[in-house]
Amino acid sequence: MNEYNFAYLDEQTKRMIRRAILKGLAIPGYQVPFASREMPMPYGWGTGGVQVSAAVLTPEDTFKVIDQGADDTTNAVSIRKFFEKTANVAVTEETGEASVIQTRHRIPEQVLTEDQILVYQVPIPEPLRFLEPSEVETRKMHALEEYGLMHVKLYEDISQHGAIATAYAYPVKIEGRYVMDPSPIPKFDNPKMEMAAIQLFGAGREQRIYALPPYTKVVSLDFEDFPFEASKADQVCGVCGAEDSYLDELITDDEGGRMFVCSDTDYCRTRQGNIT
């Protein structure tokens, strides 16, 4: 423990990140540039989320990490171990126990409370990026609220697939102002973003932080005649029988066998405990 400063980053760096976080909270949905550091893991593995977590963790916190909803996948295990080692904080797999939850691509099924912080790992923070390659231009578009282009993407979806086929990283508008990429969470999770917990988004490679204060209004973009739909597989969980949770499809053999299970492992385990 003595080898590292608390939570790996030095205090000046954490202060710099906290300033970016506070600015992000003050302007919900606005992408705040920050001086992202090299972390001892490759870009794309959650370097942004890790830096945000490092900046908000205190010794009293209980930390949970999920990757696609699961606590026991490589990314989640590595990051959890990283903070166990460098910050010596308590860790948990139970959503309700955690005070800081770092997540990759999911929001936990259990409703979060005002005492919790949800930290997202973000690969590409700019929702307009694939339509407009110029950063100068996209920043201008955000500044001037020129968001027509975002609907062009949805239009293309409908004209090609007959429905809005964007299933993850579904663009949202924050408090009627900034259009934001919610990170690649399934659009099933979009309605959950109006929550009691603080939500922080960190993109390490792209050097951006953005944030949502509690109870911020989050509206998923859509057309009048093609309204937003929070979709999931039309099945129940093959393990716990949940009808309301987001499901992963697992291939079980090479003969077409498949089953659907909750992507949120903690939620599924809790429900199994209640059944037996």
Added chain:
Amino acid sequence: MSPLLQATDISKFYGSRVGCQNVSFDLYPGEVMGIVGESGSGKTTLLNCLAGHLKPDTGAVLFDTRADGMQDTVKMSEPARRMLSRTDWAFVHQHARDGLRMGVSAGGNVGERLMAVGARNYGQIRAKATDWLDRVEIQVDRIDDRPAAFSGGMQQRLQIARNLVTGPRLVFMDEPTGGLDVSVQARLLDLLRGLVREMELSAIIVTHDLAVVRLLADRLMVMKDGHVVEAGLTDQVLDDPQHGYTQLLVSSVLQV
């Protein structure tokens, strides 16, 4: 009748070199003005200054906005100018690729301006895009094809549809027929002439092709070395050129 666009003393310098100097004119509603001259004479610089793509070093460009009457677009705030450029203005580039989103379908290209001004009904956007593709003579069943799959002439017509869909009042065109073969040019000109008359558009057309202005323009400005050397009614300038350069220009046209 009051002018739609009033340009006074527009000058633009690139360091010590002259882009265009002391250009003034009025453009009235429904009028089409041609700007001709050789390459490097400052035509495109002038057009970009008028359309707000370049900031002129001196001068004012007054535009009769719907809401607030005459406004100087040079001094206007950037959001207001960008709003103008996607509502009351349209800009047709010489190369369709500069004016189109090549990765977006034809329908999406036409619909973009509608969505940019707040259209949020897919059915209505699609219907309007279909209507406009038809008006510019692009087969309606190609609405979901990307512009990359279109011929040069079709791309240019698509660019025109994309620009006119919000019903602008002023269209800037930079060599709209450049790089197209003559039969396609003729069709495009015919189409443009029809649309300009039908929608009572005002237009400023930059070209080096005198046939284009003969067909489309009511009035003509001849530019050389950044200066306007002659201006007047199209027929008058082309049939009875006064300035030496205009005489040279007119006599340079090949007679078939």
